Amino acid sequence: MRSxxxxxxxxxxxxxxxxxxxxxxxxxxxxxAKAGPADLNDLAKKAGKMYFGTAVDNPQLDDKQYTDIAxxxxxxxxxxxxxxQKYMYTERSRGTYSFVEGDAVVDKAxxxxxxxxxxxxxxxxxxxxxxxTGNFDNATLITIVQEHITAEVQHYKGKCYAWDVVNEALNExxxxxxNVFLDTIGPSYIPIAFAAAAAADxxxxxxxNDYNIxxxxxxxxxxxxxxKDLQARKIKVDGVGMQAHFIAGSSPSYDSQLQNMKNxxxxxxxxxxxxLDVRITLPNSAEKTQQQATDYANAVKACVVTEKCVGxxxxxxxxxxxxxxxxxxxxxxxxxxxxxxxxxxxxxxIAQVLQGTT
Ligand code: G3I
Numbered sequence: 032m033r034s035x036x037x038x039x040x041x042x043x044x045x046x047x048x049x050x051x052x053x054x055x056x057x058x059x060x061x062x063x064a065k066a067g068p069a070d071l072n073d074l075a076k077k078a079g080k081m082y083f084g085t086a087v088d089n090p091q092l093d094d095k096q097y098t099d100i101a102x103x104x105x106x107x108x109x110x111x112x113x114x115x116q117k118y119m120y121t122e123r124s125r126g127t128y129s130f131v132e133g134d135a136v137v138d139k140a141x142x143x144x145x146x147x148x149x150x151x152x153x154x155x156x157x158x159x160x161x162x163x164t165g166n167f168d169n170a171t172l173i174t175i176v177q178e179h180i181t182a183e184v185q186h187y188k189g190k191c192y193a194w195d196v197v198n199e200a201l202n203e204x205x206x207x208x209x210n211v212f213l214d215t216i217g218p219s220y221i222p223i224a225f226a227a228a229a230a231a232d233x234x235x236x237x238x239x240n241d242y243n244i245x246x247x248x249x250x251x252x253x254x255x256x257x258x259k260d261l262q263a264r265k266i267k268v269d270g271v272g273m274q275a276h277f278i279a280g281s282s283p284s285y286d287s288q289l290q291n292m293k294n295x296x297x298x299x300x301x302x303x304x305x306x307l308d309v310r311i312t313l314p315n316s317a318e319k320t321q322q323q324a325t326d327y328a329n330a331v332k333a334c335v336v337t338e339k340c341v342g343x344x345x346x347x348x349x350x351x352x353x354x355x356x357x358x359x360x361x362x363x364x365x366x367x368x369x370x371x372x373x374x375x376x377x378x379x380x381i382a383q384v385l386q387g388t389t
Contacts, residue, residue, distance in 0.1 A: 069106075069374075069378055069379070069381070069382035069385075070105035070106055071083040071106055071107070071378070071381060071382060071385065072084070072104060072105055072106055072107055072108030072109075073105045073108075074382055074385035074386060075108065075335075075342065075343070075385050076108065077385070077386075078335050078385045078386075078387065079335070079338075080334065080335065080340070080341065080342045080343070081108075081109075081146070081192075081341045081342045082107075082108035082109035082145075082146050082341075082342040082343075082344075083106075083107060083108060083109070083342060083343050083344075083381075083385070084107050084108060084109025084110060084111060084145070084146070084148065084342060084343070084344040084345070085101060085107045085109075085110060085111070085344060085345050085346075085347060085348045086110075086111045086112070086113040086150075086306065086344065086345070086346045086347045087101050087110050087111070087112065087113060087136050087139075087140075087347070088112075088113035088114055088115075088136075088347065088352055089112075089114065089115055089132050089135055089136065090352070091349070091352050092135055092136070092139070096372055097349060097352070097372075098139070100348065100349075100368075100372070101139075101348070102139050102140065102142075102143040102145065103143070104143050104144050104145050107145065107348070108145055108146060108342075109140075109145055109146040109147065109148060109192070109342060109344060110136060110137075110139075110140035110145050110146075110147055110148075111147070111148040111149070111150050111305070111306075111344055112132075112133050112136040112137065112147075112149070112150060113136075113150075113346070113347065113354075114132070114157070115131075115132030115133035115134075115135060115136055116130075116132075116133035116149055116150055116151070116183065116187075117150075117151060117154065117156075117157040118152075118153070118154070118157060118158050118159060118162065118179065119157045119158055119159045120132045120133070120157075121133065121179075121182075121183055122159060122162075122179055122182075122183075123159055124159070124161055125161055125162075125165075125175065126178070128182050128183070128186070130183070130186050130187075133149075133187070137149075137187065137190055141190060146192045147187075147190055147191045147192055148191070148192060148193050148194075148195070148272075148303075148305065148344060149187055149190075149191035149193065149194045149195070149235075150194075150195045150198070150240070150305075151194075151195040151196075151197075151198035151240060152179070152180050152183060152184070152194060152195065152196050152197070152198075152224060152228060153176065153180070153196065153197045153198065153200075153212060153220070153224045154197075154198040154199060155199065155200075155208060155210035155211070155212070156199075158211065162175065162211065163211050167215060168215070169215055169216055169217075172211075172212070172215045172216055173216055173220075173223055176212065176216070176220065176223060176224060176227070177223065177227045180196075180224055180227040180228050180231060181227055181230070181231045184227075184228050184231035184232045184235065185231045185232065187232075188231070188232045188235070189232075189234075191232075191235050192235070192236060193235060193236035193237070193238050193269070193270060193272075193303075194228055194232075194235055194236070194237055194238065195238050195239075195240040195272055195305070196224050196225050196228045196237050196238060196239065197220075197221050197224050197225070197239055197240070197257075198240045198241070199240070199241050199242065200213075200221060200239070200241070200257065201241055201244075201250055201253040201254060201257075202250075202253075203243060203249070203250055204249045204250070204253075205248075205249035205250050205251075205252050205253030205256070206253065207253075221239075221257060221260070221261070222260065222261055222264050222266050225237055225261055225266045225267060225268055226266050226267075228267075229266065229267040233267075236269040236270055236301070237267055237268055237269050237270070238268075238269065238270040238271065238272045238303070238305075239254055239257050239258060239268065239270075239271055239272065240271075240272035240274065240305055241254055241272070241273075241274060242273075242274035242275070242276050242306070244271070244273050244274075244291070245273045245274075245275050245277075245283045245287075245288055245291060245304075245330075246283035246284070246287035246288060246290075246291050247287060247290055247291050247294060251291055251294065251295075254271055254295070255271075255294060255295060255298060258271060258295070258298050258300055259298065262298070262299070268300060269300060269301060270300050270301040270302060270303060270341075271295045271300055271301075271302050271303075272302075272303050272304075272305035272306075273291075273292075273302060273303070273304055273305065274304075274305050274306035274307075274346070275304045275305070275306060275307040275308075275330055276306060276307075276308055276310070276346065277307070277308065277309045277310070277326050277330070278309070278310055278311075278312075278362075279309050279310065279311045279312075279319050279322045279323040279326055280319070280322045280326070282309065282326040282329065282330070284329070285329040285332065285333055288329065288330060288333035289333050289336070289337065292333065292334075292337045292339075292340055293337075296337070296339045300339075301339045301340070301341050302334075302337070302339060302340050302341070303334075303340060303341050303342050303343070303344065304330055304331075304334055304340070304342075304343040304344060305344050306344060306345075306346035307327070307330055307331075307343055307344065307345045307346060308345060308346045308347070308353065308355065308365040308366055309323045309326045309327055309365055309377070310355045310359060310362040310363065310364070310365035311323055311362060311363065311364045311365065312361060312362050313361055313362060313363055313364070315363075315364050320364075320375060320376055320377075321376060323364075323375070323376075323377055324375065324376035324377040324379070324380040325380065327367070327377040327380060327381055328377070328380035328381055328383070328384045330343070331343055331381050331384045331385065332384045335384060335385065345366065345367060346366075347366055348366050348367045348368050349366055349367075349368050349370075349372065350363065350364055350365070350366050350368065350369055350370050351370050352366070353365050353366050367381075
């Protein structure tokens with residue numbers, strides 16, 4: 032069934048190229064395996080990557096049409112829980128842990144044989160009120176952070192390929208972003224977090240994850256400095272996650288993405304695209320949708336040709352589940368599939384890149 036899906040998908044791709052407008056005519060729901068657009072993970076693995084993956088959030092778990100795609104290993108070989116593993120859901124009151132929401136996604140992905148990127152141990156957003164309003168002193172907050180990370184990493188031990196240990200710690204100019212951890216503990220909250228994660232699970236890959244670090248610049252240099260600082264302290268750090276929340280037509284160039292990855296890899300770490308989406312300023316048009324397809328393809332191609340770029344994760348694959356419209360008013364259509372589960376031209380462009388045909 033899967034190879035049939037792929038074969039049909041590829042011939043649709045060829046058709047799409049032959050008739051550019053619209054590039055993917057008469058798309059059918061991808062829940063129908065016979066009309067599946069492309070098995071992106073299978074193609075990514077053939078291209079030498081570890082996975083092509085997606086974020087999945089809890090509200091979509093009851094939607095069969097959604098879950099049939101999300102937990103289809105041929106399409107997505109890796110899943111990242113979009114929210115359920117974050118601090119506010121996992122330690123709602125101090126010392127009381129609940130992993131129910133993260134587990135709901137993790138269990139389905141594990142049953143489907145998919146890898147997991149686990150997300151995120153320390154982030155300045157989605158923190159519980161008790162933590163942000165507690166006025167804890169330095170020593171107490173260090174203990175709180177260490178206990179949280181230890182409990183969560185131990186709970187998911189053996190299930191996660193990687194953890195985003197620290198998320199979005201940087202300002203755009205590469206300096207440290209103000210947050211409760213920086214204010215109370217100082218910059219050493221980052222090595223403290225990585226050391227706690229490494230102690231709780233020595234086998235899981237530990238990542239620093241951020242946005243706007245997909246091309247060279249002050250913020251990418253800041254991320255590199257975080258890696259260097261951890262290495263100087265002999266604390267385990269394995270990767271840099273480049274979120275890649277792009278804007279159609281304003282995404283970093285292919286060449287700058289390549290150079291940027293080279294800079295990180297030169298430090299001895301791996302890299303991954305961890306939250307790829309390409310938002311469009313509405314109203315949409317055929318031209319903008321084509322630009323989006325190009326931008327998605329450039330990011331995927333940059334990862335494909337970079338040996339130590341292990342994989343690509345899209346930040347959900349279905350427009351109604353996307354975080355974009357509520358955050359960036361007037362923009363949307365950022366994911367690979369429309370509300371009607373129709374594959375956009377970006378699916379075809381990604382598949383072509385993964386097949387080495389562009
Ligand atoms: O949990 C409540 C639920 O109880 C309530 O009924 C519902 C009503 O709107 O809201 C729920 O919380 C929402 C939460 O997602 C869970 O769905 C929040 O309002 C909403 O703001 C939150 O948005 C998430 C956002 O992080 C928070 O900043 C997005 O889904 C999630 O995709 C997004 O993910 C982040 C990455 O973690 C880090 N990088 C950027 C990326 C996009 O912002």
